[in-house]
Amino acid sequence: MLSGAATVSAQPSEAVKTITIESAPVVREQRSIPIRTSGRLAYHTETRLAFKTSGLVTEVAVDVGDRIEEGQMLAALDLAELDAQLSSAASNVDQATRDLKRLKGLYKKNVIPLQQLENAQNAFDVAQSTLSITRFNRRLSVIKAPFSGRVLQREIEVNELVNSGTPVFVVAGEQQGWIVKVGLADRDIVRVQLGDRAELRMDPYPDELLVGRVSRIAAAADAATGTFEVEISLPTDDRELRSGFVVRVDILPSSTPKYSFIPIEALVAANGHLGLVFAHDRKTNKVSGRTVDIVALVDDELAVRAGLEGVERVVTEGAPYMKDGLRVKTAQ
Incomplete structure (x- = not known):
């Protein structure tokens, strides 16, 4: 039985042989309990947006609450350093291309060993990769809107130095x-x-x-x-x-298991989702305490998952004065 039930039960008066109560039926049916x-x-x-590289902010084109269109430029870093890196990487690719072409000709004439040609090929591959990385970093040094929507947060100002990966905008798609x-x-x-x-x-x-x-x-x-x-x-x-x-x-919920429904007046005590009610046996006119597992309060009824197995009626009027085995009579 629910802990603390004795604190809400009261001894009937010595002069009263039985207590008059009212009881209500236990209704068992399937309902969608919200x-x-x-x-x-x-x-x-x-989405949180950030720059791929660190740098100095040179332009911020939007503010909080502004609507944005897909592909619209939102902010940009100073590209001077990245442009220089891009130019250098492109020059390295050109040089590696010329070296590789020259060494291929020499290898065909058996002037140089295979290892020297392979080294030239590796240098060319590295130069190409460096150029691709530099182009990628430059492209992501300008933040563009990934979709149409609205700016929710802005965390940068012009002339501010930002670190790579630090979120500077939060944007939302409205569609x-x-x-x-x-x-x-x-x-x-x-x-x-x-x-x-x-x-x-x-x-x-x-x-x-x-x-x-x-x-x-x-x-x-x-x-x-x-x-x-x-x-x-x-x-x-x-x-x-x-x-x-x-x-x-x-x-x-779309699933509707069968629960037992009783009036809220039958609840004597509660502790979390556990409650105390008294079952009324009309054959013997005696009551017994039951600890029930309450699913939800639905209007003026309690949906009960367990604890009322075999119970047909519960005490409503007079419930706070009940105790196990007490003989009662039903109000006319």
């Missing part, structure tokens, strides 16, 4: 829609499946209901919170939404 939680609204696609991320406990995550319907409400639009679908379910719990992250996708919406809105979420 999982109520909350999360924050975010763009479906949010991919929105998501809400929520954390669910282990007892709830097993009820959720991909594609389950989710109903969402937020304070900026209190009278409007948004409908989404579960699009991703984490395979492992978050080490910090112990919860499992579930992602709910929303289609593109005409409402003026903002990343960071707090969203109240009701996930409606």
Whole structure:
């Protein structure tokens, strides 16, 4: 029995032989029990952008909140040093090409050994690779928008020296829609499946209901919170939404196991998801305490997973005064 149940039970008066109670039936049926939680609204696609190389920022073309188009230049570094490196690398390739061509001719005439030709070939390959790397670094010293959307964060200014790989922009794609991320406990995550319907409400639009679908379910719990992250996708919406809105979420699992439903008045004590109720046997007019595993509160009823096996009725009126084996009578 639930710990602490004795603290809520009271001894009946010595003058009273039996206590009059009211009881209610235990209803067993399949219902879709919503999982109520909350999360924050975010763009479906949010990307951090950084320069491939270190350098001095010479141009910043956008600010926070600006709309961007795919391929648009957002910021650039001073390219003087990279241009010089590129010119040097190109010259090295030209020199290696000439050397390789000359040595191939000499090798055909048996003037030089094979090893000397192979060394020239290796020098040519290295020069080509260096040129490719230099071109790649130069291209990524200019940040361009990877998609059309909006700038969420900007972390740089002109004439600022930045390190390679340091995020300088966070951009979001507006065409991919929105998501809400929520954390669910282990007892709830097993009820959720991909594609389950989710109903969402937020304070900026209190009278409007948004409908989404579960699009991703984490395979492992978050080490910090112990919860499992579930992602709910929303289609593109005409409402003026903002990343960071707090969203109240009701996930409606498609799986509907059979639960026992009892009035909330039957609950005598609770500790987490465990509760204490009293079963009423109408044949003997005696009551017995039962520890139940509560799934959820649905309106004015409790959905119970376990603990009411074989029980047909539970005490409602007078429940706080019950104890095991107490004989009672039913109110007319």
